[in-house]
Amino acid sequence: MAKENPPGPESQGNAPLVVEMRGIVKKFPGVLANDNVDFDLRKGEIHALLGENGAGKSTLMNVLAGLYRAEAGTILINGKPVSFSSPRDAILAGIGMVHQHFMLVPSQTVTENILLGLDSPRFHLNLAKYHREVAELGERFGLSVDPKAKVWQLSVGEQQRVELLKMLYRGAQVLIMDEPTAVLAPQEIEGLFATLRVMVSEGKSIIFISHKLNEVMTIADRVTVLRKGKATASGLATEDTSRQELARLMVGREVLFQVDKRPKTPGEVILEVQDLHADNDKGLPALRGVSLEVRAGEIVGLAGVAGNGQRELAQVITGLRTCIGGTVLLKGEQIDNCPASKAIEQGMAHIPEDRTQVGTAPNLSVTDNLIMKNYRKPPIAQGMALDYREATHFANELKDEFDIIVPNVETPVRMLSGGNLQRVILAREISTGPALMIAVQPTRGLDVGAIEGVHRLLLAQRDADSAILLISEELEELLSLSDRIYVIYEGMIMGEVRDADIDTIGQMMTGTPLEQINRERSVTP
Secondary structure, eight states: OOOSSOOOSSOGGGOOEEEEEEEEEEEETTEEEEEEEEEEEETTOEEEEEEOTTSSHHHHHHHHTTSSOOSEEEEEETTEEEOOSSHHHHHHTTEEEEOSSOOOOTTSBHHHHHHTTOSSSSSOOOHHHHHHHHHHHHHHHTOOOOTTSBGGGSOHHHHHHHHHHHHHHTTOSEEEEESTTTTOOHHHHHHHHHHHHHHHHTTOEEEEEEOOHHHHHHHOSEEEEEETTEEEEEEEEGGGOOHHHHHHHHHSSOOOSSOOOOOOOOOSEEEEEEEEEEEOTTSSEEEEEEEEEEETTEEEEEEOOTTSSHHHHHHHHTTSSOOSEEEEEETTEEOTTSOHHHHHHTTEEEEOSOIIIIIOOTTSBHHHHHTTTTTTSTTTEETTEEOHHHHHHHHHHHHHHTTOOOSOTTSBGGGSOHHHHHHHHHHHHHTTOOSEEEEESTTTTOOHHHHHHHHHHHHHHHHTTOEEEEEOSOHHHHHHHOSEEEEEETTEEEEEESSOOHHHHHHHHTTOOHHHHHHHHHHOO
């Protein structure tokens, strides 16, 4: 596959190694996270570290970044052995890591966050000077952001630029990007990739931690694949491999990229949204007259660029946000502005966008999270008491049925990888036999094997006559799974499409109503 990024300042084959990790072993209680792993990085290249959630990618890079100490193995920087006891040591050696969850102080400005932790300035802060330096650095690498803006005022993509600027300001020559696209919209991803190409053209070296095969094939020069803590491929040139081969190396089996969706005739209307209006957290209009319906036995997709009302729509339907106009009907029963418990009693299941804060109780066990919708019902409930034996039996059955990989069901869910955490949520919601499922970004942050599993579960629910509203920013996912797709822009539905192409949906996502697109096409000679 032809690479989009220009070659670095030195040819790939002759470029010196800036990082060498040999025989790295890292253990946690009961877990061998890295098992004798080798990894190297050349000057002026992007080297992807690929693997399923929990494969050991972030652990290996946390060792390189000085956050963890390995039990065995050696690290060489520019050919010299090093031993890091803290992230500060790694930064002084030119290694900077941008974590998936940003390490920023929301109440401080961009410049203040970039300067935080530096030895100087200490007593006199010439803000004008540092604002100028930050602005110049941002312009040089295509990381435009207002140096005077408070971090809380920035979008997720802008906050990521601040993290990159922090590392560049400290003189980092090696940048570790941990799942950098997990929280970005498609347009922001393109901007990030352009920035990374500028960096390597200036001699920086980048480690790109990911599980997204398309992105790895687009941006990386070489790839190392981890599976269950072991390297199944080391330094493989992306031009010499394929998505299918990388997927097999990741999960140990062949992966189907196209799901088998059988034709099905939808049944009665289960969810009906009529002229819905709602505000966002800032009190500004988020939904402006949204109307849609979902029938039994169909998957209806909702496409749109992040921030156009998808989150608020899901919250109103599931009882987590009040609306200021319109109605939501579930099997003919009005549920808008009612407690979430009413929707649950009517047969609604919810796969939320935020798995840790909304979808699960992180400090509770797998069992506790799995029984959340059943703990008041027999046989788990025995009068006012909870039958822990039945609860454990129920949890173990779901663990096996949904392939939740966990030492035991008493493990706190905060210890689970993203894929296993999503399986816990899916198991809990599907086990209730829902009439309606609201699935919001159900595969965000998951690896290719876990994505395939989620898609199969959603299609199985469709075949079991559940009505599914699939809210996703992954167009390929929507086109693959959905029977119909609505497109939302600035809180308004731009139209409903069947068998649409990406170009049509893309135009609608930028605010062009379907009627206008069809009208323009009809008059085009």
